[in-house]
Amino acid sequence: xxxxxxxxxxxxxxxxxxxxxxxxxxxxxxxxxxxxxxxxxxxxxxxxxxxxxxxxxxxxxxxxxxxxxxxxxxxxxxxxxxxxxxxxxxxxxxxxxxxxxxxxxxxxxxxxxxx
Amino acid sequence: xxxxxxxxxxxxxxxxxxxxxxxxxxxxxxxxxxxxxxxxxxxxxxxxxxxxxxxxxxxxxxxxxxxxxxxxxxxxxxxxxxxxxxxxxxxxxxxxxxxxxxxxxxxxxxxxx
Numbered sequence: 001x002x003x004x005x006x007x008x009x010x011x012x013x014x015x016x017x018x019x020x021x022x023x024x025x026x027x028x029x030x031x032x033x034x035x036x037x038x039x040x041x042x043x044x045x046x047x048x049x050x051x052x053x054x055x056x057x058x059x060x061x062x063x064x065x066x067x068x069x070x071x072x073x074x075x076x077x078x079x080x081x082x083x084x085x086x087x088x089x090x091x092x093x094x095x096x097x098x099x100x101x102x103x104x105x106x107x108x109x110x111x112x113x114x115x
Numbered sequence: 116x117x118x119x120x121x122x123x124x125x126x127x128x129x130x131x132x133x134x135x136x137x138x139x140x141x142x143x144x145x146x147x148x149x150x151x152x153x154x155x156x157x158x159x160x161x162x163x164x165x166x167x168x169x170x171x172x173x174x175x176x177x178x179x180x181x182x183x184x185x186x187x188x189x190x191x192x193x194x195x196x197x198x199x200x201x202x203x204x205x206x207x208x209x210x211x212x213x214x215x216x217x218x219x220x221x222x223x224x225x226x227x228x
Contacts, residue, residue, distance in 0.1 A: 106158035
């Protein structure tokens with residue numbers, strides 16, 4: 001079974017530019033989550049999709065962040081325009097059951113550097 | 116608001132030693148608590164999940180305990196090996212329907228041959 005795939009693995013962009021991160025969850029996993037780790041801080045929740053619907057987006061920092069999940073399959077997280085404080089590692093995770101009852105599968109993350 | 120703290124931030128031990136990693140949380144109304152492992156440049160690997168009604172879970176050389184009343188969880192690693200070197204993270208999900216994992220900052224473990 002393929003794991004959770006994230007693309008790109010690294011991205012370096014200038015302040016003010018736009019970046020789109022992609023996550024391909026495990027096939028058949030309805031639940032998809034985005035998390036972020038800013039340097040020196042703990043990993044923090046961004047949002048949760050159930051299929052194509054946003055179930056909880058309370059962790060999204062501001063309206064420069066836009067997440068979508070097309071047809072309940074892969075998801076994208078767009079940052080527009082990027083700011084320096086957006087630098088960090090963005091993780092995607094998926095699960096087949098709610099609330100991680102049988103555990104989560106995390107991707108390797110996208111390391112975003114805004115310069 | 117739940118806060119999860121992990122102490123120590125880093126730990127270095129000789130191979131073969133038994134060790135304990137600590138995790139504390141401020142809100143005892145948790146749904147479950149999970150321990151993850153993260154290797155450099157890799158994603159998080161789920162190690163153990165303890166439901167709120169459980170006291171402990173075991174997998175191989177790993178044993179995780181949960182004491183909600185004191186707001187603590189521990190991860191015990193027996194007979195540590197260099198391959199155990201990684202960052203260990205604990206995270207909780209609260210009761211009430213939320214799906215958010217609330218993470219600690221992690222403990223970076225180095226097991227020296």
